Structure formats: structure tokens, C-alpha cells
Amino acid sequence: MTHTLVPVEESATLRRTVEYAVESALDASDGDAHITFAYVISADSTQLPGSELEESGRDLLDRIEVWTEEDAGEHIDELTVETTVLGADEYLFSPSDVARVVGARAVSTGVDRIVLDPEYDPGAGQPLLEPLKSELSRDDRFDTEEAPVEHPRRSARVVAPASASRFLGTFLISFVFYQVVGGFAGIFDLVTGVATALIAAIVLSQVTFARPPQVGASLARIARWCVFAPVLLWEIVIANLQVATVILNPRAEIDPRMTRIHAAVWGALPVTTLANSITLTPGTLTVRERGQDLYVHSLLPVSREGLFDGSLERWVRFVFYGRRAMRIDSPRERGDAEVLQQSDDSETEKEADADDDAGGESA
Structure with a gap:
């Protein structure tokens, strides 16, 4: 039996990552595949069961179960699907913290491989995927791989149409910034400031403003x-x-x-x-x-x-x-x-500290 663990979080590539994990698990197994989808609660959570963030994670896991049934199709009987929430009783702030919790789950449940979403980031305060992948790869008790799925194309326009207001706005901002940072010392600074601002406006005016600035x-x-x-x-x-x-x-x-x-x-x-x-x-x-x-x-x-x-x-x-x-x-x-x-542990520690203080005062 093969056992795959997939950490999940809302992302543009999550749906295709689930599809890849299901198909590859079924291909690698001999009619007996096991997949665990894990939602990891990181530093911005309440760290309690029933919290708002954990509830949103369980909603996501419910959707993933539906996707898994669709992807497995007629082979659904050959697949065991499990969902879990990790980190609800800890404060996970860094990629190493997340890797520790995910790795511990993999070892305790006999996971053979971990599949990572290319855009996976549970919000641990910094870019996560590469350091997480590096931390998990150090453990030779399971394999770690990134799902080979394509990133969606960005449809938003980067370059806006040229306009006089965009050009003038970029010019004025660049000129004022030049004078403030460089320190005005005479005509030379005025001339070089105008030249610098003009170059900046020509090159950057179409990417500086999302919409044409209104002067007033x-x-x-x-x-x-x-x-x-x-x-x-x-x-x-x-x-x-x-x-x-x-x-x-x-x-x-x-x-x-x-x-x-x-x-x-x-x-x-x-x-x-x-x-x-x-x-x-x-x-x-x-x-x-x-x-x-x-x-x-x-x-x-x-x-x-x-x-x-x-x-x-x-x-x-x-x-x-x-x-x-x-x-x-x-x-x-x-x-x-x-x-x-x-967390309950934190409250328990506070109560214990209070009891200790009371005992000390009584003594």
C-alpha cells in the first residue's frame, strides 16, 4: 500500500495538485492507495478547535474530498482518503515549524511520500515552499516532491495605456523624490532632477499608476x-x-x-x-x-x-x-x-502559575 500526504491551502494550483496526487497514488499502488490531505494552521490562527481559521480549513478539506472522488472515478474503491487539521495546538510561525509538524505526521502514519502544491503557503509570515521542501527532504523516511502542475497565466495588464496624466504624475513624483533625497544645492540639482524625472517618466509612466491620476x-x-x-x-x-x-x-x-x-x-x-x-x-x-x-x-x-x-x-x-x-x-x-x-495549554499554564503564586504567598 502506498500512503501519500498532501499539505493543502487555498491556491491557484491546488485543484491540479489534488488531481496529480490522486492519479499518481493510484498508478503507484497495487489497488490499495491511501492519501491524507492536511490543512496546517499557522501563526495567524486562534490555535483552538472551532476557531474561524480551522473551520475554513475544514471547509476546504470537504471540497478536496469531493474533488478526490471526481479524480478517482471508477477507482474510488481502491483509494482511502483521510483529511486532518495540523497545528491546532501549537504556534507555527516558520517553515521549519510547519515542516516539523508535517514530518511528524508523515512518520507517525507511515507516509511514503509528501506531495507539495507549487503555490503552497499557509501564511507562516514568509515565503514557505522552498525552505519547507528543503526541511522535509532531509528526512529519508519519506520522499518529498513538488507537484508538476502548470501555474495559471496572469490575465491582469501590467502595462497601462499611455496618458498625459500618468506621464506628468510620474515626472512630478520622481522630481520631488530626487530633490528630497539628493538635497537641493542649486541649479545643477534642478537640471539633473529634471533629466532624471524625465527618464523615469518615459520608462515607467505606463506601469506606475493602475488608473490615470487626477491632479486635484x-x-x-x-x-x-x-x-x-x-x-x-x-x-x-x-x-x-x-x-x-x-x-x-x-x-x-x-x-x-x-x-x-x-x-x-x-x-x-x-x-x-x-x-x-x-x-x-x-x-x-x-x-x-x-x-x-x-x-x-x-x-x-x-x-x-x-x-x-x-x-x-x-x-x-x-x-x-x-x-x-x-x-x-x-x-x-x-x-x-x-x-x-x-490554546487550552496556555490557559492551563496561566492557572498553574496563579496557583503557584497563591501557594507562595500562603507559605
């Missing part, structure tokens, strides 16, 4: 950026002082938690701006982004309260949508903020 709206947004910059700097200073206070005071409260915010911002650039602004503020780190959902690790209760009050979210809306957008309720008021639960 762009100038207004730049002005709002100038207002937002000192606000963000102030938030960073305050957060630095809060974290420094905790470092200097061993008795200060530290309560690391994973949180989820459904942000009231729309579009790739606004969401990215908000995620990066949160990360720039000490005490909070954006671990992952899924659409408008931001998974943020918060170190201190005060950091978490500021996140839920939505100050940075409100200012990002101001930058991209104007003053009226600041009136939207905070994530806490909208019910779009939550602290994701910790």
Missing part, C-alpha cells in the same frame, strides 16, 4: 498625507514610551494576544497603509492580511485598546477618502474587533 484628488491626498505623517509619528512616540515603561518595570502587565480587526478601509493601498502603520507602532505587529481582515499580535493591553479604538484606521480613511470618512465608528463600536482565544 492627488494634490488633496498629498496634503492629507502631510497631516497624517506627524499623527503617525506621535503614535509611534507614545507607543515607544509605553513599551519602554514595561521594559523598565518588571511588574508592569504584559498580555500578548492575537487579535483580528475587520478594517473599514477598502483597496490594496489603504489596507497596506493601515497594516504597515500598525506594525510601525511598537507593541503591535500585523501578522497577516486577508482582504479587510488584519491579524495583529498585540503585546500590551493598552496597545490592544488603542487598536480597537481605531485611531490609525480613522486617519488612514482620512488620507484616502477624506474628512467625512473619519465619522465611521471604531472597530470596537462596529463589533469588528476581537481577541482570538489562546
Whole structure:
């Protein structure tokens, strides 16, 4: 009997990877093939059964079971299909963590080979496939291979039609950037800045903007950026002082938690701006982004309260949508903020620590 393990996650090549795994397992077996599809929960999860991320994983595994029946066809009786969720009781943050859990499952269940989706990435905070493949390949108790499936073609246009507004916008941005970085020192800098900006506009104007910039709206947004910059700097200073206070005071409260915010911002650039602004503020780190959902690790209760009050979210809306957008309720008021639960082990450890402290005080 052959036993194949396939780590799965939503991707453009997942469907074809499942098809390859099923067909190759049936071809390699003598009428008795076994496939396990494993959904791995990584660092952005709640780490508890029943959590939102685990539920989405089980939905995906249910779909994969249907695909497997389709791919096996009349040979379905020769195939044993199993699905599982891995990492629900651990905090998996790196490719080596994921490889350790996947490898342990392979060894404990007698897996002969592991098939990897070419675009597999459960979101462990960094590009995963190559380091994961390298880690798994070190174990000679099973074979590791990448499914030989083609990546889908990207249909989105990279080069936009030429236009005067794109050309002028690229020219102005390049010229201002040149002057700011180089430092204005006279006519020479003006001439070289114009020449550099002209070259940049000729070469890059058709790939710089997704849509033609509107001069009035762009100038207004730049002005709002100038207002937002000192606000963000102030938030960073305050957060630095809060974290420094905790470092200097061993008795200060530290309560690391994973949180989820459904942000009231729309579009790739606004969401990215908000995620990066949160990360720039000490005490909070954006671990992952899924659409408008931001998974943020918060170190201190005060950091978490500021996140839920939505100050940075409100200012990002101001930058991209104007003053009226600041009136939207905070994530806490909208019910779009939550602290994701910790594992049972973590709670048990906390209770044990509390009991030890109580016992120490009694003694």
C-alpha cells in the first residue's frame, strides 16, 4: 500500500495538485492507495478547535474530498482518503515549524511520500515552499516532491495605456523624490532632477499608476498625507514610551494576544497603509492580511485598546477618502474587533502559575 500526504491551502494550483496526487497514488499502488490531505494552521490562527481559521480549513478539506472522488472515478474503491487539521495546538510561525509538524505526521502514519502544491503557503509570515521542501527532504523516511502542475497565466495588464496624466504624475513624483533625497544645492540639482524625472517618466509612466491620476484628488491626498505623517509619528512616540515603561518595570502587565480587526478601509493601498502603520507602532505587529481582515499580535493591553479604538484606521480613511470618512465608528463600536482565544495549554499554564503564586504567598 502506498500512503501519500498532501499539505493543502487555498491556491491557484491546488485543484491540479489534488488531481496529480490522486492519479499518481493510484498508478503507484497495487489497488490499495491511501492519501491524507492536511490543512496546517499557522501563526495567524486562534490555535483552538472551532476557531474561524480551522473551520475554513475544514471547509476546504470537504471540497478536496469531493474533488478526490471526481479524480478517482471508477477507482474510488481502491483509494482511502483521510483529511486532518495540523497545528491546532501549537504556534507555527516558520517553515521549519510547519515542516516539523508535517514530518511528524508523515512518520507517525507511515507516509511514503509528501506531495507539495507549487503555490503552497499557509501564511507562516514568509515565503514557505522552498525552505519547507528543503526541511522535509532531509528526512529519508519519506520522499518529498513538488507537484508538476502548470501555474495559471496572469490575465491582469501590467502595462497601462499611455496618458498625459500618468506621464506628468510620474515626472512630478520622481522630481520631488530626487530633490528630497539628493538635497537641493542649486541649479545643477534642478537640471539633473529634471533629466532624471524625465527618464523615469518615459520608462515607467505606463506601469506606475493602475488608473490615470487626477491632479486635484492627488494634490488633496498629498496634503492629507502631510497631516497624517506627524499623527503617525506621535503614535509611534507614545507607543515607544509605553513599551519602554514595561521594559523598565518588571511588574508592569504584559498580555500578548492575537487579535483580528475587520478594517473599514477598502483597496490594496489603504489596507497596506493601515497594516504597515500598525506594525510601525511598537507593541503591535500585523501578522497577516486577508482582504479587510488584519491579524495583529498585540503585546500590551493598552496597545490592544488603542487598536480597537481605531485611531490609525480613522486617519488612514482620512488620507484616502477624506474628512467625512473619519465619522465611521471604531472597530470596537462596529463589533469588528476581537481577541482570538489562546490554546487550552496556555490557559492551563496561566492557572498553574496563579496557583503557584497563591501557594507562595500562603507559605
